[in-house]
Amino acid sequence: MVASYVAGCQGALELHFLPPYSPDLNPDEFVWQYAKTNGVAKKPLKKNESLKERVMADLAEIKARPRLVRSFFGAPSVVYATD
Numbered sequence: 001m002v003a004s005y006v007a008g009c010q011g012a013l014e015l016h017f018l019p020p021y022s023p024d025l026n027p028d029e030f031v032w033q034y035a036k037t038n039g040v041a042k043k044p045l046k047k048n049e050s051l052k053e054r055v056m057a058d059l060a061e062i063k064a065r066p067r068l069v070r071s072f073f074g075a076p077s078v079v080y081a082t083d
Contacts, residue, residue, distance in 0.1 A: 016080050027081055030072035031062060 006013050023029040039058035045051060062068060073082050 024075075024077045025080075027072045027075075027078045030075065030078070031059075031069075034068070034072070035059060035062065 002015075006015060018025050035055070035058050039061075040051070040054050043054075045054060073079070
């Protein structure tokens, strides 16, 4: 089904197969690294504060910064995603 969909895109979509564990090739890992070093880990949770809500707020903050999001695709190991 996936191959059929990709073929139907007439070259507008390209698949890149990654090794099973390859954090340096995955832009998502740069997001999590940023979130860990600039979000939850830097500010202790307050009494009765939800970790899930804090993480969701940190991710929303990242999402609101398009320039920052684009920077996660700037590492040489993930340029394949910007082609």
